[in-house]
Amino acid sequence: MQRYLHFGSVAAAALLLLGAGVIAQSQGYNLREIFVPQTSQFTQQHPGVIQSFDLSPDGKTLAVEFGVPESDKTVGGWKTAGSWVALWDVDKESLIGTKQIDLDIPHIVWYRQQIRFASDGHMILVLTGPRLVALSFPDLKILYAFEERVQPEDAQRQMFLEGFSAAANRLAILKQYDHNSGHSPSLEVKVTDLETGKVLSRWSRSDLCESIALSPDASLLALTINPGPWATKKKIPAGENNVFIVRPDSGEVVRAFNSGYAAANSEFLGGSTTLITIPTYNMLAHEDEVELWDAKTGQLKQQLAYPKYGLRGGMSASADGKLLAVAAFWLNSTDIKLDRDNPRGGSRLLLWALPGGKPTYTSDELGQEYGLGGLPMNLLLGGAEGGQPPVLVRMSASGDRLAFGGQLISVDAVTQEHGNTARNESVR
Numbered sequence: 001m002q003r004y005l006h007f008g009s010v011a012a013a014a015l016l017l018l019g020a021g022v023i024a025q026s027q028g029y030n031l032r033e034i035f036v037p038q039t040s041q042f043t044q045q046h047p048g049v050i051q052s053f054d055l056s057p058d059g060k061t062l063a064v065e066f067g068v069p070e071s072d073k074t075v076g077g078w079k080t081a082g083s084w085v086a087l088w089d090v091d092k093e094s095l096i097g098t099k100q101i102d103l104d105i106p107h108i109v110w111y112r113q114q115i116r117f118a119s120d121g122h123m124i125l126v127l128t129g130p131r132l133v134a135l136s137f138p139d140l141k142i143l144y145a146f147e148e149r150v151q152p153e154d155a156q157r158q159m160f161l162e163g164f165s166a167a168a169n170r171l172a173i174l175k176q177y178d179h180n181s182g183h184s185p186s187l188e189v190k191v192t193d194l195e196t197g198k199v200l201s202r203w204s205r206s207d208l209c210e211s212i213a214l215s216p217d218a219s220l221l222a223l224t225i226n227p228g229p230w231a232t233k234k235k236i237p238a239g240e241n242n243v244f245i246v247r248p249d250s251g252e253v254v255r256a257f258n259s260g261y262a263a264a265n266s267e268f269l270g271g272s273t274t275l276i277t278i279p280t281y282n283m284l285a286h287e288d289e290v291e292l293w294d295a296k297t298g299q300l301k302q303q304l305a306y307p308k309y310g311l312r313g314g315m316s317a318s319a320d321g322k323l324l325a326v327a328a329f330w331l332n333s334t335d336i337k338l339d340r341d342n343p344r345g346g347s348r349l350l351l352w353a354l355p356g357g358k359p360t361y362t363s364d365e366l367g368q369e370y371g372l373g374g375l376p377m378n379l380l381l382g383g384a385e386g387g388q389p390p391v392l393v394r395m396s397a398s399g400d401r402l403a404f405g406g407q408l409i410s411v412d413a414v415t416q417e418h419g420n421t422a423r424n425e426s427v428r
Contacts, residue, residue: 028360029351031412034401035090037062038408048084050372051113052392055403055411057121057319059396061096061138062088062403062411065115065126070103078106078152083128085115085140090401090411099140102128106152110160110178118166118194119216119319119397125166132161132173134197144197146173146190159188165221167214169194172221172248174212189221191248203251210280211265214248215272216319220295221248222275226262235261243277245295257298259291264389265314269354270321274301278315278326290315290326292354304352306359313347313391318399323414324352325402327393329371347371347391349404351414372406 048066055062067081074080083102088095105111111129117137118125124135130149133142150158156178163174171194176187188204189212210224223244226236236242241256243266264280275293290304306326313327331345347370351361371390395402395414403411 028353028417030415030417031349031361031363031402032415033410033412035062035088035093035411036409037064037086037088037411050407050409051083052115052127053394053403053409054115054117054124055090055394055396055401056117056137057119057397059398059401060090062090062409063115063117063124064088064409065113065128067105067113073104075104075106075152078108080104080106083113083126083131085124085126085135087138087140097138097140099135101126101133101135101142102131105129108152108155110155112160112162114163116164116166119168123166123194125164125171127161127164130161132164134171134194146197148175156183159186162187162209163212165212165214166194167216168218170200170214170218170248171197172212172214174209176208189248189251201249205251210263213265213267215268215295217272218248220254220268220272221246222266222268222295224259224263224266224277226280243275243293243298245275255295255298257293259293261289267315267317268295269317269324270319274321276315276317276324290324290352302355302357304357304359306350313389314393316393316395316402318395319397320399322354323395323399324354325393325395325404326350326352327389327391327404329390330365347405349393353416367408369408370405370410 048068051065051067053062053064064086066084068084070080070082082100083105084098084100086095087097105128112127113129114127116125122137124137126133126135130147132146134144135141136143148159148161159175159177161173162176165172171192173190174187177183185206185208186204187207187209188202190199191201192199207225210226213222223246224242225244226242227240236258241258243257243259243263244253245255246253259277262280263277266275266277269276269292273295275295277291291300292302294301313329315326317324327347327349329345330348346365346367348365349363350359353360391406393402393404400414402414403409
């Protein structure tokens with residue numbers, strides 16, 4: 001699978017899908033498509049691959065991070081890429097800003113990419129792989145940056161920027177060795193002032209972490225730490241904890257518990273008292289529950305089950321925690337048995353109106369264009385390239401809009417059906 005694709009290839013698919021329509025099974029919510037950025041003139045003229053995206057808190061702006069190959073450049077014999085940010089006005093379906101924020105990025109498969117709006121919408125944070133950049137919104141001026149750039153031949157001996165989380169006036173940055181480097185497990189968390197980037201505290205521990213998440217008031221930080229290099233394939237043994245809630249400024253453990261399965265991600269839901277975990281992207285784990293935990297006691301509050309054979313993807317919730325979206329790559333169980341080395345499937349989107357325990361919206365299976373890539377065997381063994389979920393979803397603060405997909409992004413309005421009027425509805 002090539003790392004970089006031309007936007008035009010998915011734009012054509014978008015136009016075909018727009019014409020044909022995609023039917024969704026609505027059980028309380030309907031989705032109406034507002035905008036597909038791949039059909040814009042800008043994306044059709046610029047080669048690249050989508051790495052991450054986010055919706056502004058008000059749902060009016062789509063921010064997309066994408067990589068562009070630099071065919072004439074190499075670093076240590078590796079071809080390199082640049083990283084760009086593009087902004088679209090969702091209602092006007094128009095491009096409102098672009099900026100290149102990194103270049104000469106070597107192809108190192110465990111580099112991670114992520115783009116997020118600050119909770120008040122005045123800033124955008126972008127992880128390009130070797131660099132974390134804070135941009136003002138909407139003018140995209142670089143406010144500050146952190147960098148961990150290494151030569152490819154030294155990659156396994158160096159720590160990488162593996163993720164970040166921003167909330168209130170704080171930014172927490174995770175740096176660690178790659179899980180498969182053979183290096184002794186070690187991570188470092190740096191907490192900074194969100195406005196200025198000034199480092200306020202720094203601490204470390206002898207572990208490797210899947211994700212970090214600040215609570216909305218930045219008083220707590222959740223870490224998912226699964227024991228063992230192949231923890232994605234098995235349950236967490238009894239007596240071992242893999243979810244840790246700590247003080248951001250010191251790393252002091254406030255609460256630790258066992259989620260039962262290897263957790264790919266955790267986020268605080270609607271405040272600082274509920275934590276949600278989602279299984280790893282590995283289908284072989286055979287765990288299909290999203291779980292809600294009492295952050296104060298570590299007790300399980302609720303399980304949200306969904307059908308098997310989903311490669312776990314991204315999740316996103318409204319600010320009040322009452323609407324939860326999960327995106328996943330779904331596989332056909334018969335096809336898995338017939339062709340295990342090349343399983344096929346498509347993306348799906350599920351919504352829960354909490355505290356209900358069943359999905360209130362389930363899309364039909366959508367095309368593979370909605371994933372961040374194809375579906376090679378490495379997706380079964382731990383997620384998409386660079387540790388990314390195979391499908392992403394981002395929701396506005398009010399829950400009235402969401403962006404869903406990967407190489408093909410759909411920005412949709414979310415409306416609730418009242419009474420018994422739920423019906424099948426096209427998401428287009």
